[in-house]
Amino acid sequence: MPSQQLDSPAKPAADRSGRTPAVIRLLVLATFVVILNETIMLNAMAPLMKAMNITEQTAQWLSTAFMLTMAAVIPITGWFLQRVSTRSAYATAMGLFLAGTALAAAAPMFEVLLAGRIIQASGTAVMMPLLMTTLMQVVPESDRGRVMGNVTLAISVAPAMGPAVSGVILNFGSWRLLFLVVLPIAALITWRGLKQLQNVGTPEISTIDWFSVLVAAAGFGGLVYGLSRFEGGNTQVAAAIVVAGLVAIAVFVFRQLKLQRRGAPLMDLRALKHRTFTVSLILMSVAFMSMLGSMVLLPLYLQNVRMLTPLEAGMLVMPGGLAMGLLGPTVGRLFDRFGGRVLVIPGSIAITVALAGFTQVTLSMPYWQLLGLHALLMVGLAATFTPVFTLGLGALPPHLYSHGSSILGTLQQVAAAIGTALVITVMSARASSLTAEGVGTVLAKLDGMQLAFVIGAVLSVAVIIAALLLPARADNAGEHHHH
Known part of the structure; x- marks a missing residue:
């Protein structure tokens, strides 16, 4: 069939003409929804404090914990994304995000809500590097700027929109609505994504160094947590946590340099x-x-x-x-x-x-x-x-x-x-x-x-x-x- 012979060489050229690959469009959409959640709670603090009978310091944790989880989980994603296929990484990210959102929407008490936010954040943490990595693999160099522009759009507009979106939603109902609105949208994107997503690159099986995981979580999590404690006023404690975090990060870096010599570091500093x-x-x-x-x-x-x-x-x-x-x-x-x-x-x-x-x-x-x-x-x-x-x-x-x-x-x-x-x-x-x-x-x-x-x-x-x-x-x- 001549038509097919014509099709195959012409394909890259057709892609180049300025279409963003469907994979990337879906990932950008998913990333937008998951990142929107990082700032969606900012406006909900007052009603939440009333509803759950908690102080502002406690309520702040809903945003702090999100950031902490991202800081602790993202270092692992470099290794994780090399180990699993694109589809499983996407399924993992969105699965965690959906589970967290559902848990938060139904949360009977603050601790459950916080757990929901942490699960949500671990999904978000896998999503961002997944999007960047897939983009670099799928998009030819001549087109990368344009596609990365759409990504920047998702990553930057989402936090800016968070407070406005939540302000509007909160006019219609309680804070639970914030999660109930996101849930079906995220579910729809997940379903579409799994229907259309192909695997990019080949997974490499490599063992995980649990010591690195712990040190990374302690280091980056500790650093971010220590920094977030500065607003409370007790600067000695905050500074001590920051220093401990930096020490753990130093240990992490040495450990990675050692692992690089014999194979699979958790985060490749090369x-x-x-x-x-x-x-x-x-x-x-x-x-x-x-x-x-x-x-x-x-x-x-x-x-x-x-x-x-x-x-x-x-x-x-x-x-x-x-x-x-x-x-x-x-x-x-x-x-x-x-x-x-x-x-x-x-x-x-x-x-x-x-x-x-x-x-x-x-x-x-x-x-x-x-x-x-x-x-x-x-x-x-x-x-x-x-x-x-x-x-x-x-x-x-x-x-x-x-x-x-x-x-x-x-x-x-x-x-x-x-x-x-x-x-x-x-x-x-x-x-x-x-x-x-x-x-x-x-x-x-x-x-x-x-x-x-x-x-x-x-x-x-x-x-x-x-x-x-x-x-x-x-x-x-x-x-x-x-x-």
Whole structure:
């Protein structure tokens, strides 16, 4: 049959014409839904505290535990994704997520709800590296920017949408509705995914080093937990936990270096030998720190200083999140055509400019200015993330994709925790020292926020420096064929 002979060679060309593979579309959708849940609880704190009769500190755990679980589970995913097929990884991720969501929706008491959140988070933790790894394997290099743009869209719009979505849902019913709405959507995506998903790459059977698993969980989990404790005020305890976490991470790193010599490390640190990957890691971490810092500060400012309701605050930061998401694909296309520098350098400058603008917040700064600064920040981040993820992972040989994705995901969680801890600590320290001098609470808070934004702005200068070190394209594309 001649038609078939014509079909087969022409196939890659047809794929290239700008269609995103169905696998990736499904994974992006699934990732969007699972990541939306990381921030969906933020608005539900007040009703939850009433319904379950718990303090705010306790309620905070629903978000903290999510981050902790991600930090503890993602280091294992590099090994896990190499060991199992794409379908089983997807089934595992979505299965855990669905189980957690169902448990949370039906939770009779707080502990069960927390357990549900932890199970949800372990599904999310497998989902993100799975998406990145599959993308690098399925999508030809010339198209990666565009597809990664759609991924950035899912990963960045979801947290921004979380508070707005939950604000809307909470107007219609109790906090259980947050999980009951997500459940059927996630179930549908899981079913579609398992119908359409093909296995990519071949699994390699390798033993797992349980010592590494424990040390990684203790190290990254401890670090993130210690950082999240800084807002409570008892800084000695928090600092001690952070140090213990760092020690465990050091042990983890030595253990991996030893395992690399004889086979299968849990997280293959040889990825860090690729300079572009390492530069993009640094850039991504610092950008994430300033992004999360501002995502924490802005709602606090809007709610505690400007006295907006959580829903109003959610709506004000939504345009920025949407702008970031809608630009994702465009940024990706530009990247495929012109390379990374054209985007990353202006993007990183925009981040610094926006954060510098936020250092000027006052009690009466017009809302359109806040909205504009937030949108500028988000657009700058959108222009930065897509090229950075694509260049960073593109610099690795294919057998390190899953490990690279997992290093990226782990650092992302750690950077988020550091950014949050940093701004909260600086803000409350400054505010309490001013209150001690007799300054009014609101003014003291405001001044603390300004200082926290100054730190974000200073950090973001490092992003500009790292941006100047990045190559325009994946520099070792030629080496790939030798591996």
